[in-house]
Amino acid sequence: MNNAIINNMEITTVNESKINSVDFESIAFGREFTDHMFSCDFKDGKWQTPKITPYQPLTLDPSARVFHYGQAVFEGMKAFKDDMDDVWLFRPEDNFNRINISAKRLAIPEFPKEYFLNGLSALIDLERDWIKKGEGNALYIRPFVIATEPAISASPANEFKFMIICSPVKSYYKGKVSVVFAQDYSRSANGGVGFAKAAGNYAAQFYPTSLVQKEGYQQIIWTDANTHEYLEEAGTMNIFFRVNDTLLTAPTSDRILDGITRKSIIQLAKDNNVAVEVRPVSVKEIKEAAKNGSLKEIFGSGTAAAVSPISDFKHGEETFKLEEQEDSYATFFKKKLTDIQYNRTEDKHAWRVKVEK
Amino acid sequence: MNNAIINNMEITTVNESKINSVDFESIAFGREFTDHMFSCDFKDGKWQTPKITPYQPLTLDPSARVFHYGQAVFEGMKAFKDDMDDVWLFRPEDNFNRINISAKRLAIPEFPKEYFLNGLSALIDLERDWIKKGEGNALYIRPFVIATEPAISASPANEFKFMIICSPVKSYYKGKVSVVFAQDYSRSANGGVGFAKAAGNYAAQFYPTSLVQKEGYQQIIWTDANTHEYLEEAGTMNIFFRVNDTLLTAPTSDRILDGITRKSIIQLAKDNNVAVEVRPVSVKEIKEAAKNGSLKEIFGSGTAAAVSPISDFKHGEETFKLEEQEDSYATFFKKKLTDIQYNRTEDKHAWRVKVEK
Numbered sequence A, B: 001m002n003n004a005i006i007n008n009m010e011i012t013t014v015n016e017s018k019i020n021s022v023d024f025e026s027i028a029f030g031r032e033f034t035d036h037m038f039s040c041d042f043k044d045g046k047w048q049t050p051k052i053t054p055y056q057p058l059t060l061d062p063s064a065r066v067f068h069y070g071q072a073v074f075e076g077m078k079a080f081k082d083d084m085d086d087v088w089l090f091r092p093e094d095n096f097n098r099i100n101i102s103a104k105r106l107a108i109p110e111f112p113k114e115y116f117l118n119g120l121s122a123l124i125d126l127e128r129d130w131i132k133k134g135e136g137n138a139l140y141i142r143p144f145v146i147a148t149e150p151a152i153s154a155s156p157a158n159e160f161k162f163m164i165i166c167s168p169v170k171s172y173y174k175g176k177v178s179v180v181f182a183q184d185y186s187r188s189a190n191g192g193v194g195f196a197k198a199a200g201n202y203a204a205q206f207y208p209t210s211l212v213q214k215e216g217y218q219q220i221i222w223t224d225a226n227t228h229e230y231l232e233e234a235g236t237m238n239i240f241f242r243v244n245d246t247l248l249t250a251p252t253s254d255r256i257l258d259g260i261t262r263k264s265i266i267q268l269a270k271d272n273n274v275a276v277e278v279r280p281v282s283v284k285e286i287k288e289a290a291k292n293g294s295l296k297e298i299f300g301s302g303t304a305a306a307v308s309p310i311s312d313f314k315h316g317e318e319t320f321k322l323e324e325q326e327d328s329y330a331t332f333f334k335k336k337l338t339d340i341q342y343n344r345t346e347d348k349h350a351w352r353v354k355v356e357k
C-alpha cells in the first residue's frame, strides 16, 4: 500500500487492483465496487481529515443510530469516459448542493464543499481504469452519509460518516418500462422528506412496488398523497409526459426530488425549441390525452438510466399502451444529454467537469 | 467463553460481565448495553440459526442496503424486576406481532415467532443482573432488523440481520413536557409507513423537532399531513386528551403507530369506568376546551416513559398552559400500568410474562 497526504487528505492505495477479477460484460447494477473508497468522520462537532483507503467493510456498534432511525442521506452521480480516455463528471456541484439540502432536512451536519470536490476528483482519478468507453458504460458514484453514533435515544446523532463508493455500470437499458399510477399507497406528503434523498424514502417504496411487480408492472408513478389526482414522480426518476408536441412535468416541491436530469432536460428542451410546461399534471388529463391520441410519450429521467421510455400504464382497472414514436422525444433528449456527458458535443451550459489526472 | 446449543440457538457467553463498570445511578437512556446480544441472519431465503453472543460490533459492507435505503424496522420493549427478583416482560407477543407488521410494509421477511420468543427469554435471562428493582428502573429491549445485503440497486435486500440488544434504563422522568402542534411539517401520510416502526420515520422528525426545541419546546404533536386539523401522535408516544372526565385519543390508521401502552390505557380506562372516545380529535376542539377550562390534561403514552404528562402546548402563535390536576388521570394510569408491569397487582388481562430461569 502507498500512503500520501494530498490536499489535506490521507490517501492509502491498494497494492494490486482487483479489476482483473471483474467481468465488465456481465456486470449487474451496484454489486461490484472499485478498489478504493472515500470517507470522512464527523466527531467532536466537526468533519475530521478525509481519507481515501482501500474499499473495506465498516465496523459499527449495533446501536449506531443509522440502524434504528434511518438517519442517512445519499446521492447518485456518474463519471463517463470519452474517446480520448478523458473522464468527465456531470454537474457534480449540483449533487454536492443536493446532498447538503438532504442532510439539513435529516439533521445531519453539512459537508464542506472542498472536501467533497477534492475527495471526489482524487477518488475518480484513482479509479479511471474502471470506467469503460462506449455508450451506456459509466462509473456510478454513490456519496452517502450515515449516523454512526452508538446511542438509541430517538434524537439526532453527534457522529456521522460521509463516504463515496463507486460501482462500474453498463447501459441501464432493460426494455421499456410499464408503470402503475398510485391510488392507495403514497411516497411522500407535504411537510415531509420527499424532496430529500433520505434513505427511508426508498425502503418505503419497496413493498408497494413489489405488489405492482406481481402484476407484471415494473414501477409506480406516485401521485399526491392527499388526492391521488396529480402525477408526481417515480421511485428513482422524475417523469415527463409528451402531449402532442409539448412536454409536461410536475413542479418540484417538498414532496418531489429536484432531479438533475429533469432540470437538464427542461433546459435542453428550451435550447431546442420544444415547449415545456412545468405545472401539476393530473391523472385525468393524461388518461384523456391517452384516449384521444394526443399523449405521445411518457418517460422517466434520472442518473441511472438518463431517459427511460414508458410503454404502458395502468390506473385502477384501466390500462393504456403508448405507440412507438418516429420522432421520439425520449430518444432525442437521451442523445442530447449523453452527447454532453460523453464529450461528443459542445457543452454550452458548462455541465461537464473534467477529472484531472 | 462458554458455548452451548439450547432450543436450536447457539449461545456463547462472556467470561466476565462488564456490569461493574456501569454506574447505574447516572445512566443515560440508550447509551450502555448489556453483555450479550441476540442475532439471526436471513440468507438463501431463510432465517438461519439464531445466536446469542457477547455484545460486539457489526461488520458490514459500505454498500449494505440499510445504509442507502433505510430498509430497517425496530421495536421497543421493557423488562421489569419485582421485589422477589423475578423478571417480567409486558405484552411481548404484541411487540413480536408489530415488528412483523412493520417488516411486511418494509419488504422485510417476517421473523419466526419461536425464534423471537425463545431468543428474547434466553437473552433476558442471561442479563437479569442488569435489571434493577425499583420504580422506573428497567431493561430497555431493542429488537431490530436491518438489510445487510451488499448491493445498491434500489430494490429490497435478500439478506437481513435480526438483532436484540438491551440497555439498562432509569426512570424516564424529566419534568413535564411542552409541545407544539404541527402546522407545517408532517410525519406521515395516508398510504405511507407511519403505522410501522420504520427507521426512516424517526430521522424525518429530528429536524422539525430541533426547530421547536430552539423555542424551548420538547416535542411535536403531529397533525394529519393533509389539513393539519387533527391531532395524531408524538414522535415516540401516542397522545391522550382529558376533556372534563373523558379521555380522547386518535384512532390508529396507516399514519399512526398502534401503541401497546395506548391500547393498555384504553383497556384500563374501561376497567376503571373512565369514559374513552377513540375518534379524530381536532386542534380546534382542544383549543376551545383549553379556553373554556374543560381541557384538564394531555399526556403521552409509550414504552419509554409509560405515561408522560404535558404541561403546555403551542399552536401557531397561541400558547396554552395546563393546570396541575389533583385527581390526575396521567398519574392514575401510570400507577395502574406500572403496578402490573412490576408485579405489584393482579394482572387480569394476562399482560405480564415471567422470564423463566
Ligand SMILES: Cc1ncc(COP(=O)(O)O)c(C=O)c1O
Pocket (backbone or CB within 6 Å): A076, A197, A233, A234, A235, A236, A237, A238, A257, A258, A259, A260, A261, A262, A301, A302, A303, A304
Ligand atoms: C426519488 C428520485 N427522483 C428522481 C431522481 C432523478 O434524479 P437525478 O436526475 O438527479 O438522478 C432520483 C434519482 O436520483 C430519485 O431518487
Ligand SMILES: Cc1ncc(COP(=O)(O)O)c(C=O)c1O
Pocket (backbone or CB within 6 Å): B076, B197, B233, B234, B235, B236, B237, B238, B257, B258, B259, B260, B261, B262, B301, B302, B303, B304
Ligand atoms: C411513533 C410512535 N408512537 C407511539 C409509540 C408508543 O408505542 P408503545 O406504547 O408500543 O411503546 C412509539 C414507541 O414505541 C412510537 O415510536
